[in-house]
Structures are given as structure tokens and as C-alpha cells.
Amino acid sequence: MDAIHLEYDVDGKNFVSAGSATESVKAQLKGLGINPADVRRVAIAMYEGEINMVIHANGGKAMVDIFMDKVIVKLIDTGKGIPDIEQAMKPGFSTADEDVRNLGFGAGMGLPNMKKYADECIIESEVGKGTTVTLITNFS
Amino acid sequence: MKINEIADILEGTFLTGAEFGEKEVFSACGSDMMSDVLAYVKDQAVLLTGLCNPQVVRTAEMMDMVCIVFIRGKKPPKEVIDLAEKKGIALISSPRRMFSACGLLYSNGLKPGN
Ligand SMILES: Nc1ncnc2c1ncn2[C@@H]1O[C@H](COP(=O)(O)OP(=O)(O)OP(=O)(O)O)[C@@H](O)[C@H]1O
Numbered sequence: 001m002d003a004i005h006l007e008y009d010v011d012g013k014n015f016v017s018a019g020s021a022t023e024s025v026k027a028q029l030k031g032l033g034i035n036p037a038d039v040r041r042v043a044i045a046m047y048e049g050e051i052n053m054v055i056h057a058n059g060g061k062a063m064v065d066i067f068m069d070k071v072i073v074k075l076i077d078t079g080k081g082i083p084d085i086e087q088a089m090k091p092g093f094s095t096a097d098e099d100v101r102n103l104g105f106g107a108g109m110g111l112p113n114m115k116k117y118a119d120e121c122i123i124e125s126e127v128g129k130g131t132t133v134t135l136i137t138n139f140s
Numbered sequence: 141m142k143i144n145e146i147a148d149i150l151e152g153t154f155l156t157g158a159e160f161g162e163k164e165v166f167s168a169c170g171s172d173m174m175s176d177v178l179a180y181v182k183d184q185a186v187l188l189t190g191l192c193n194p195q196v197v198r199t200a201e202m203m204d205m206v207c208i209v210f211i212r213g214k215k216p217p218k219e220v221i222d223l224a225e226k227k228g229i230a231l232i233s234s235p236r237r238m239f240s241a242c243g244l245l246y247s248n249g250l251k252p253g254n
């Protein structure tokens with residue numbers, strides 16, 4: 001199998017469509033016959049990242065490369081950036097407001113969850129410039 | 141427990157996915173925080189929630205859940221029902237509140253799971 005490259009625009013103004021990039025990637029991985037447990041790991045981590053782009057960063061781009069043995073998901077936004085990544089990674093830390101919480105998010109669990117489910121979770125961020133999250137999941 | 145039994149016990153009505161009524165499920169979770177569902181759910185097949193936005197269906201789909209019960213008689217907008225239909229997830233609306241709905245299912249044999 002050759003590597004498959006997928007790209008998505010994540011609309012930062014549209015909470016309704018948030019998660020549709022992940023939905024599409026999940027369907028593709030399923031179609032390729034990837035082990036369901038691995039598909040779920042990729043889906044959860046990417047979905048958390050996609051939601052973060054919408055609720056914290058006005059959207060961005062998702063780039064996905066599917067290889068024989070792994071998938072690499074890159075979530076790139078030009079949002080406000082994360083001032084203190086170590087603090088942001090702590091379970092329970094969230095800057096989400098009441099509106100976001102009323103939608104069912106903002107528990108401060110997304111980044112820790114991405115770290116838990118992906119084999120590698122690399123966060124690069126610059127305040128005022130944006131954030132890039134790279135999620136690497138090896139197939140078992 | 142079958143999805144049909146969940147609907148019966150909770151006096152609920154199917155909003156979509158009634159054709160999955162004979163599917164067997166073994167555990168459930170109740171939450172209005174999708175963050176928590178994503179962080180803590182393992183193999184629970186049923187989600188009980190008072191939240192009605194499309195991310196409820198997306199969250200359930202990411203977790204491979206097969207049925208969502210909207211409590212307190214809530215009915216999500218049509219776009220949410222359509223999304224669930226596309227994903228093959230059964231939606232049930234029940235007049236019960238969260239505590240009673242969970243309690244009823246628990247005492248009828250549905251488990252919290254891991
Ligand atoms: N792409 C991003 N751009 C800017 N800030 C971000 C981004 N992703 C995360 N953050 C910051 O890191 C914090 C922690 O993120 P995390 O995903 O763990 O929690 P949350 O999104 O607030 O809540 P939850 O994920 O549980 O719904 C966020 O509250 C936000 O301040």
C-alpha cells in the first residue's frame with residue numbers, strides 16, 4: 001500500500017461541522033481494514049485536536065498521512081497559541097468559557113487524552129502565531 | 141440487554157435507528173460532558189445525556205457507541221438525527237431524568253463497565 005495523504009480545512013466558526021475531518025479519516029482507516037482498536041485511538045486523539053482547533057484557535061488545517069504501519073495526523077492552526085504547554089497538558093487545566101462548557105467541552109481533558117491514545121503527541125506553539133499538534137499512532 | 145429493552149424500560153421512543161433494536165449491549169455511561177466521555181469511556185455502548193448538539197453523536201461515533209438516550213424528553217434538532225442515521229447510531233428520547241434513567245437501567249442489569 002502506498003502512503004495516502006489527506007487534507008482538510010477545519011472551519012473555526014462552525015461548531016456543528018467540528019469533527020467531520022476526523023469522521024472522514026475514521027471511515028478511511030476502517031475501509032483499509034485497520035484494526036478497530038487502532039482506528040478508535042486515532043479517532044479519539046484527532047477528534048480532541050480538531051475540537052480544540054475550533055474552540056480555542058478559529059480553525060485550521062488537518063493533514064493526515066496513512067502508512068502501512070502508522071498514521072501521522074498534523075493539526076495546524078494560526079490561532080492564539082498556547083503560552084505554557086506543560087500547564088495546558090495537565091488534566092483539568094482549561095481556559096474554556098461557560099459557552100464551551102455548555103456544549104459539553106472544556107474539562108481540560110483533551111490534551112492529556114491525546115497523549116494517552118497517540119503513541120507520540122508533539123505540540124509546538126507560539127503565542128500569537130498558532131499551534132501545530134502532531135499525533136503519531138503505530139498500528140498494532 | 142437489547143436496545144429495545146432500554147427503550148421499554150425508559151419509556152422512550154426511537155428518533156432513529158429502531159432497526160438496531162435487537163442489538164445486545166452490556167454497559168452504558170451517563171454524562172453531559174463530552175470531554176469526560178472521550179476521556180473515560182472504554183467499551184460502553186450506550187450514552188445517556190441531556191445534551192443535544194451534533195458533537196454528542198460525533199463523540200459517540202468516535203467511541204464506537206451504538207445508542208444514545210436523550211433524557212428529560214429532549215429531542216435534538218433534525219441535523220443531529222440525520223447525522224446519527226448516517227452513522228448507524230440509534231437515538232432514543234426518554235422522559236426520565238438522568239438519575240432515574242441510569243438507576244433503572246442499572247437495576248435491570250446494564251453495567252457501568254470499566
Ligand atoms: N489549538 C489550540 N490553540 C490554543 N490553545 C489551545 C489549543 N489547544 C489547547 N489549547 C489550550 O490548552 C488548554 C487545555 O486543552 P485541553 O484540550 O486539554 O482542554 P480543553 O479543550 O479546555 O477541554 P476538553 O478538551 O476537556 O474539552 C485549553 O483550555 C486551551 O487553553
Ligand SMILES: [Mg+2]
Pocket residue numbers: 048051052106109110111
Ligand atoms: Mg480540548
